[in-house]
Amino acid sequence: MLDGFADEGFADVWTPVAMSKEVGKAPHGLTLAGERLVLFRDHEGRVSALHDQCPHRGVKLSLGKVSKDGCLECPFHGWRFASGGACTHIPLNPLPEEKRQRYAATAFPVRERGGLIWVYTRPGAEAPEEPTVPSVMEQPGVHVWHYAETWNAHWTRAMENMLDSPHLPFVHRRTIGGGLAKRMKPDSKMEIEVHPTPTGFRTTSRLDEAPAEGSLDWLRPNGMSLNIPIPQRLMRLFMWCVPVDADHTRMMLVSTRDFLKLQPLAALLDRYNKRILKEDQAVVESSHPAEAPPVTEERSVATDRATLAFRRWYLERKKQGPRESAAVAEAPPLAS
Structure with missing residues (x-):
């Protein structure tokens, strides 16, 4: 999974992927080293990055929408994902939070600095260091x-x-x-x-x-x-x-x-x-x-x-x- 980063000599690095002005209220899909990512902002304007593939049936999350609670909603069955990838809601299937954990989307560390949106090319909530943004x-x-x-x-x-x-x-x-x-x-x-x-x-x-x-x-x-x-x-x-x-x-x-x-x-x-x-x-x-x-x-x-x-x-x-x-x-x- 996500072999494109290693194939391009691009694993475990920070890189800008978009300009801040490109990511508004709608999800923003992009491809980085052959891998699909989606950027979206929550209701407070904070940006998040997920693998642009719903863990349910593999459709593009970027075709969905940001719900009122700031989560990204899949266009296929309405599954919702928070900034860190956690699945917050599965329509028609009421499940407690501890059981929903196994349905999480893949998240990436992300920062918004210098008018650019930076992503760290390793799945997970944390990166080992911060991006080097020219002062x-x-x-x-x-x-x-x-x-x-x-x-x-x-x-x-x-x-x-x-x-x-x-x-x-x-x-x-x-x-x-x-x-x-x-x-x-x-x-x-x-x-x-x-x-x-x-x-x-x-x-x-x-x-x-x-x-x-x-x-x-x-x-x-x-x-x-x-x-x-x-x-x-x-x-x-x-x-x-x-x-x-x-x-x-x-x-x-x-x-x-x-x-x-x-x-x-x-x-x-x-x-x-x-x-x-x-x-x-x-x-x-x-x-x-x-x-x-x-x-x-x-x-x-x-x-x-x-x-x-x-x-x-x-x-x-x-x-x-x-x-x-x-x-x-x-x-x-x-x-x-």
Whole structure:
């Protein structure tokens, strides 16, 4: 049961799965790593996450409704389930609470932080730790913009793209990579550094020994933070590559800044961020094989150091199943 998480190297992790604004009064069904989940809010607005499958006859609970008592009601026979999965009512079958316990739905730990809804990919009421939510997403005075779209790609290919600096002057030459493209010469050299952090690793890039401009953080397992250096200003972009199934990934973008917060300038910059994301889509969706393969099956070079560090972590994790590696290994030196 729920093998999809382990199959995608995604067992026992926190991940955002939806934007807060997507979950209203009606149940919200979604697929995460091939497994069906349903999010719903009780009468006080608190969000819950259940396996989107009634334990009675296997129908989607997301097709049901939230009852006045804040429980999720199955559309087939009206069984009701509380936030923790407990079955609170079985119509036409009066049973005491102790007997209803065996009819519970499968629940998942869930948090609502930073305008996103986070789920821990292990069934149960508790998670061993809290999600790592970037503090800037909850900081007063910061403009936070949320956007999501689905790509026809495996999440590992999307994640590697987000950690890859060398593609900027080619894929993004008309946007964020324009300055880098102008500075490139036929004999230019880019140096990539990768340093482990408590939440994954930080990677920086330098072109022709010039100082590094900004940095990328991998937020294990499927997040990226782009730190953009602007004097006396704050600007950070976040991306989570959320696996839907083997062929689809939900790209969840969060933009944060302490300037250009008012319309219409705010909307213009937010649309610019969406344009950058669109530039990546066709390239990533063309990747073959769809899932990132073992390191030896593709030809890599020194500037692939960051993406290979992620790939080795992912492949090792899949081999181990739900047990997370104790440390993130940096890719070994490559031929320059």
